[in-house]
Amino acid sequence: MRALDIVMKKRQGEILSAEEIAFLVRGYVDGSIPDYQVSAFLMAVFFQDMTPEETGYLTREMIDSGRTIDLSALSGPFIDKHSTGGVGDKVSLILAPVAAACGLKVPMMSGRSLGHTGGTLDKLESIPGYRTDLTSQRFAEIIGQCGFAMTGQSSDVVPADRKLYALRDVTATVESIPLITSSILSKKFAEGADALVFDVKTGSGAFMKTPEDARRLARALVDTGESLGKKVAAVLTRMEAPLGSKVGNFLEVEESLAMLNCPEALTRVPNDRRSDDLLNVTIRLTAWMLVAGGLAGTVDEAAQQCRAAIDDGSAWARMEENIRAQGGDPAALYERLGTFRAPVAGTIPAAGDGVLTGIDAYAVGMGGVYLGAGRNTATDDVHPDVGFELLRKPGDTVAAGDVIMNVWGHTDEAVRQAVDTVQAGVTIGEAGTTVDGGPDEMILEELSAL
Amino acid sequence: MRALDIVMKKRQGEILSAEEIAFLVRGYVDGSIPDYQVSAFLMAVFFQDMTPEETGYLTREMIDSGRTIDLSALSGPFIDKHSTGGVGDKVSLILAPVAAACGLKVPMMSGRSLGHTGGTLDKLESIPGYRTDLTSQRFAEIIGQCGFAMTGQSSDVVPADRKLYALRDVTATVESIPLITSSILSKKFAEGADALVFDVKTGSGAFMKTPEDARRLARALVDTGESLGKKVAAVLTRMEAPLGSKVGNFLEVEESLAMLNCPEALTRVPNDRRSDDLLNVTIRLTAWMLVAGGLAGTVDEAAQQCRAAIDDGSAWARMEENIRAQGGDPAALYERLGTFRAPVAGTIPAAGDGVLTGIDAYAVGMGGVYLGAGRNTATDDVHPDVGFELLRKPGDTVAAGDVIMNVWGHTDEAVRQAVDTVQAGVTIGEAGTTVDGGPDEMILEELSAL
Numbered sequence: 001m002r003a004l005d006i007v008m009k010k011r012q013g014e015i016l017s018a019e020e021i022a023f024l025v026r027g028y029v030d031g032s033i034p035d036y037q038v039s040a041f042l043m044a045v046f047f048q049d050m051t052p053e054e055t056g057y058l059t060r061e062m063i064d065s066g067r068t069i070d071l072s073a074l075s076g077p078f079i080d081k082h083s084t085g086g087v088g089d090k091v092s093l094i095l096a097p098v099a100a101a102c103g104l105k106v107p108m109m110s111g112r113s114l115g116h117t118g119g120t121l122d123k124l125e126s127i128p129g130y131r132t133d134l135t136s137q138r139f140a141e142i143i144g145q146c147g148f149a150m151t152g153q154s155s156d157v158v159p160a161d162r163k164l165y166a167l168r169d170v171t172a173t174v175e176s177i178p179l180i181t182s183s184i185l186s187k188k189f190a191e192g193a194d195a196l197v198f199d200v201k202t203g204s205g206a207f208m209k210t211p212e213d214a215r216r217l218a219r220a221l222v223d224t225g226e227s228l229g230k231k232v233a234a235v236l237t238r239m240e241a242p243l244g245s246k247v248g249n250f251l252e253v254e255e256s257l258a259m260l261n262c263p264e265a266l267t268r269v270p271n272d273r274r275s276d277d278l279l280n281v282t283i284r285l286t287a288w289m290l291v292a293g294g295l296a297g298t299v300d301e302a303a304q305q306c307r308a309a310i311d312d313g314s315a316w317a318r319m320e321e322n323i324r325a326q327g328g329d330p331a332a333l334y335e336r337l338g339t340f341r342a343p344v345a346g347t348i349p350a351a352g353d354g355v356l357t358g359i360d361a362y363a364v365g366m367g368g369v370y371l372g373a374g375r376n377t378a379t380d381d382v383h384p385d386v387g388f389e390l391l392r393k394p395g396d397t398v399a400a401g402d403v404i405m406n407v408w409g410h411t412d413e414a415v416r417q418a419v420d421t422v423q424a425g426v427t428i429g430e431a432g433t434t435v436d437g438g439p440d441e442m443i444l445e446e447l448s449a450l
Numbered sequence: 451m452r453a454l455d456i457v458m459k460k461r462q463g464e465i466l467s468a469e470e471i472a473f474l475v476r477g478y479v480d481g482s483i484p485d486y487q488v489s490a491f492l493m494a495v496f497f498q499d500m501t502p503e504e505t506g507y508l509t510r511e512m513i514d515s516g517r518t519i520d521l522s523a524l525s526g527p528f529i530d531k532h533s534t535g536g537v538g539d540k541v542s543l544i545l546a547p548v549a550a551a552c553g554l555k556v557p558m559m560s561g562r563s564l565g566h567t568g569g570t571l572d573k574l575e576s577i578p579g580y581r582t583d584l585t586s587q588r589f590a591e592i593i594g595q596c597g598f599a600m601t602g603q604s605s606d607v608v609p610a611d612r613k614l615y616a617l618r619d620v621t622a623t624v625e626s627i628p629l630i631t632s633s634i635l636s637k638k639f640a641e642g643a644d645a646l647v648f649d650v651k652t653g654s655g656a657f658m659k660t661p662e663d664a665r666r667l668a669r670a671l672v673d674t675g676e677s678l679g680k681k682v683a684a685v686l687t688r689m690e691a692p693l694g695s696k697v698g699n700f701l702e703v704e705e706s707l708a709m710l711n712c713p714e715a716l717t718r719v720p721n722d723r724r725s726d727d728l729l730n731v732t733i734r735l736t737a738w739m740l741v742a743g744g745l746a747g748t749v750d751e752a753a754q755q756c757r758a759a760i761d762d763g764s765a766w767a768r769m770e771e772n773i774r775a776q777g778g779d780p781a782a783l784y785e786r787l788g789t790f791r792a793p794v795a796g797t798i799p800a801a802g803d804g805v806l807t808g809i810d811a812y813a814v815g816m817g818g819v820y821l822g823a824g825r826n827t828a829t830d831d832v833h834p835d836v837g838f839e840l841l842r843k844p845g846d847t848v849a850a851g852d853v854i855m856n857v858w859g860h861t862d863e864a865v866r867q868a869v870d871t872v873q874a875g876v877t878i879g880e881a882g883t884t885v886d887g888g889p890d891e892m893i894l895e896e897l898s899a900l
Contacts, residue, residue: 008622011496039486040621043493046461171490172458 003033003041011044018057025061029160035167042164042173050178052223058178059228062186065160069136071107071192074144077293078105078192081285082184083199084207084217085117087361087368088242091199091278092120092150093256095286097318100147101309102286102302104293107143108150109157109191113374113382116205116365118252121152126250126340126384127323128332146322157190181220185228195231195292195450196221199285202444203240205361211236211444218447226449233288233448237281238437241359241394244278248373248387248408250340257337260316268337273391276439283307284443292450299446342371342386346407346415348423350398355433356426358394359404363425367418371409383410388422395435398428453483453491461494468507475511479610485617492614492623500628502673508628509678512636515610519586521557521642524594527743528555528642531735532634533649534657534667535567537811537818538692541649541728542570542600543706545736547768550597551759552736552752554743557593558600559607559641563824563832566655566815568702571602576700576790576834577773578782596772607640631670635678645681645742645900646671649735652894653690655811661686661894668897676899683738683898687731688887691809691844694728698823698837698858700790707787710766718787723841726889733757734893742900749896792821792835796857796865798873800848805883806876808844809854813875817868821859833860838872845885848878 001023010016024041027033050058071078079099083089096106110120110132121132134142134151142149155162161183168174188196198221201207202214218234225232246255257265258272259279265272287302296302309315323330350356368374372383389406392398404426409415429435451473460466474491477483500508521528529549533539546556560570560582571582584592584601592599605612611633618624638646648671651657652664668684675682696705707715708722709729715722737752746752759765773780800806818824822833839856842848854876859865879885 004620004622011493011622035484035486036489036617037621039490040493040623043461043490043497044622047493047497167486170454171487172454172461172494173490 003027003037007037007041007044010041010048013048015051016054016057021054021057022061025058025065025160029065029163038164039167039171039173042168042171042176042179045178046173046176052220052227055178055181055220055224056227058182059185059189059224062158062160062164062182063190066158066190067154067156068190069107069139069157069192071105071140071143074105074140076105076194078107078194079197079289079293080106080108080188080191080193081197081199081289082188084201086201086239086243087116087118087205087365088244088247088252089118089201090123090244090252090256091282091285093123093253094259094282095289096148096150097260097322098282098286098306098309098315099289100318101314102290102305103295104147104289105143106148107139107192108148109153109187110150111153112378114378116362116369116374118247118249118368118374120150122382123249123252124150126253127328128336130323130328131326134326142322142325146318146325148318148322149326150322153187158186161186177216177220180217181224185221185224189228189230196225197285197288197292198232198234199281200234200236201239202236203238203361205242205365206239215445218445222447222449231292231450233292233446233450235285235288235446236444238442238444239361240437242361242364242388242390243281244275245273245390245393246387247364247368247390248371249382249384250336251387251389254337259310260319261310261313262316262319264334265337268334275393277393277442280439281442288448340385342383342408342410344409344412344415346409346419347403348405348407348419348426350400350402350404350428351426352400352428354398354428354430355435356392356394356396356398356404357429357433357435358425358427359390360425363422364388367421370414370417370421371407372414386410395438397431453477453487457487457491457494460491460498463498465501466504466507471504471507472511475508475515475610479515479613488614489617489621489623492618492621492626492629495628496623496626502670502677505628505631505670505674506677508632509635509639509674512608512610512614512632513640516608516640517604517606518640519557519589519607519642521555521590521593524555524590526555526644528557528644529647529739529743530556530558530638530641530643531647531649531739532638534651536651536689536693537566537568537655537815538694538697538702539568539651540573540694540702540706541732541735543573543703544709544732545739546598546600547710547772548732548736548756548759548765549739550768551764552740552755553745554597554739555593556598557589557642558598559603559637560600561603562828564828566812566819566824568697568699568818568824570600572832573699573702574600576703577778578786580773580778581776584776592772592775596768596775598768598772599776600772603637608636611636627666627670630667631674635671635674639678639680646675647735647738647742648682648684649731650684650686651689652686653688653811655692655815656689665895668895672897672899681742681900683742683896683900685735685738685896686894688892688894689811690887692811692814692838692840693731694725695723695840695843696837697814697818698821699832699834700786701837701839704787709760710769711760711763712766712769714784715787718784725843727843727892730889731892738898790835792833792858792860794859794862794865796859796869797853798855798857798869798876800850800852800854800878801876802850802878804848804878804880805885806842806844806846806848806854807879807883807885808875808877809840810875813872814838817872820864820867820871821857822864836860845888847881
């Protein structure tokens with residue numbers, strides 16, 4: 001077997017066998033196939049696509065290239081959620097304890113913010129003392145204890161994906177559905193999940209800007225998961241405006257605590273806007289996890305269980321237990337509620353009277369990069385205490401001068417740039433304008449193979 | 451400027467600027483841009499194509515990457531011909547002395563056989579003493595003296611093409627029209643030609659199997675040449691059966707001498723079949739060169755001059771002078787005429803009565819590789835004295851058992867494999883069958899920008 005023939009075959013749009021994909025991935029990892037052949041292959045895949053079966057072979061090879069997390073000492077069901085990334089997307093921080101409170105085990109390996117999108121690890125690390133560099137033994141112990149654990153990805157999990165992703169990043173082959181699919185699925189299945197629920201976002205603040213692209217990715221995730229004999233569901237959700245009412249690292253932790261009915265949050269930030277868009281998306285995704293795990297017969301039934309776990313405080317109890325287990329200091333965390341803000345404050349006022357028709361999520365994400373909430377490059381540091389608070393959401397009636405958003409940053413310059421960037425993404429229409437994408441319209445489509 | 455952005459732009463089907471292409475080629479040659487980015491770029495070009503202007507920028511950069519041949523001490527016009535390669539294609543050996551006899555200067559840098567196609571250098575080297583490794587000074591002197599010279603490509607001419615071609619060869623990106631075009635044009639213009647005439651072959655024995663593909667390449671060659679301000683003509687010719695009546699290294703020299711009316715050839719191999727397909731293609735291509743060089747007003751007028759140069763012996767006189775100038779020994783060459791044959795002989799007989807409808811050129815080319823006329827890989831040696839003689843051509847009436855071809859090789863095994871391979875490509879139809887592609891139907895189309 002020769003790598004050249006495999007590249008040629010894919011270039012011609014032919015379907016590769018499991019053996020051919022295994023040959024290529026193993027050869028790339030062991031260094032016997034040079035990167036220039038692999039990058040030509042990746043570009044051919046970009047143009048010629050892969051079937052769910054081919055994508056499944058690729059995923060399987062990437063999983064087998066490294067260590068997988070052993071959760072066999074625990075009883076499942078092990079179900080995780082993955083989001084394709086958005087602005088204000090703190091769903092994981094709420095969903096994991098809710099799912100755990102309902103009886104699932106959630107082995108969650110998360111990433112860091114990059115570009116305009118936030119990262120769960122950066123958010124968690126704004127909790128004083130919280131560690132996201134768990135050993136796999138400690139990861140398993142905490143899952144056993146709290147029902148969920150949150151950690152960064154270990155370097156010996158899916159090394160083939162790390163190597164391939166690094167090559168894709170410098171060869172303009174990131175945006176390929178089968179390559180995205182295999183990268184996501186390999187990481188998630190290697191961490192020990194039996195089933196996965198995907199939040200595939202679409203809109204200006206998402207990786208997939210159009211519903212068509214998002215649907216293609218969702219379809220590939222579900223079909224490839226099925227080809228691997230795994231349960232997968234995918235929910236297409238809107239990402240035109242930021243999700244919820246806070247964007248930033250600690251600001252999102254704060255909002256998550258309030259959503260989880262944390263008593264200290266309800267006392268210390270009582271005037272927080274409770275955003276139904278965030279709640280609805282989170283409940284729906286968690287409900288799919290319960291169905292995937294066999295803990296509910298229907299998604300609606302499961303959604304009732306999730307709401308109950310929030311209302312009765314059991315979800316928050318799981319979160320608090322997890323914070324302690326992962327080294328966090330709840331008392332120090334509570335002290336930060338409502339007070340942990342970078343020193344330079346700014347506001348984004350309404351430019352006129354009417355209906356707020358849009359707050360562009362991409363603009364807010366890029367504004368966050370100026371503030372230091374996110375990163376331009378993977379090695380940048382982030383600030384935990386910067387970001388935005390949305391006092392108004394699309395659909396609200398506003399008068400000229402009303403404060404739409406508060407902004408916090410470390411320098412006048414950063415705040416000015418962030419305000420300018422975000423301001424350009426704020427649109428106001430005539431009184432009476434109807435706005436799409438309200439809290440009850442966040443879910444665009446659902447696909448599943450359960 | 452970043453290589454990644456250029457790869458991305460081409461991947462998205464955008465048109466690159468001269469500066470972007472220069473950045474990429476120079477960076478690749480100087481090592482600042484890694485091969486994995488260039489191979490991704492090449493694959494993106496395979497799928498997204500390039501305009502003639504982009505292909506022209508690429509060609510210009512490849513020319514400028516190395517030394518160009520300086521013919522300024524001579525007076526032109528300097529016109530060369532390039533063939534995309536075929537079986538039995540000894541056109542260069544006849545065309546160069548004819549063009550020189552008509553008043554052109556032909557600076558010809560040729561290649562070696564590879565795969566099923568022959569190479570001019572291998573053929574020339576079957577002439578005792580003939581050298582194809584001329585210095586560029588000697589190359590220019592011989593052009594001044596004989597009107598043409600034939601040499602291999604110097605390693606300091608178009609180093610970018612050498613480096614890019616080596617990468618294309620291992621990344622399944624050889625078969626891309628703009629990449630083929632820039633590779634051919636850069637080599638030919640770097641050798642000092644003012645104008646070029648292309649023989650773009652199509653059919654089983656050609657690189658471009660279909661007339662559509664051949665037309666695309668011809669169009670790209672002409673349009674790109676025009677974008678570089680050069681005169682280019684392209685002639686699409688048939689390559690379904692071998693061209694002429696001999697295939698092999700010395701065998702093709704022998705046929706070329708006969709075509710040039712070399713007196714010794716007429717005496718020593720008087721019964722050679724004189725093939726009008728070969729003559730017609732050669733005359734037409736040479737005529738286009740004369741028109742490109744301003745030595746004739748029309749192609750038909752030019753063709754008359756070419757035929758006259760053959761008939762009056764002036765073309766042969768040029769060839770003999772060139773053989774001496776390049777170190778060849780005419781007397782030793784004449785001794786070989788009709789006698790220089792590898793020891794094991796075989797034949798390919800007609801399997802039945804009827805009309806010979808086809809002799810598959812690709813099968814003959816591959817049969818030649820078994821004999822050692824051609825090469826499987828670039829480092830194989832070739833035999834000068836092996837090959838095929840076609841006693842019959844498609845369109846001829848044959849009876850069962852008639853010898854269609856003679857075969858010469860060095861081992862029984864090689865001859866057996868060659869016979870089996872070629873036999874499978876010989877087809878005989880019912881009496882009265884008409885066969886396309888006769889000597890007067892060799893030219894399919896002509897394109898020019900003169």
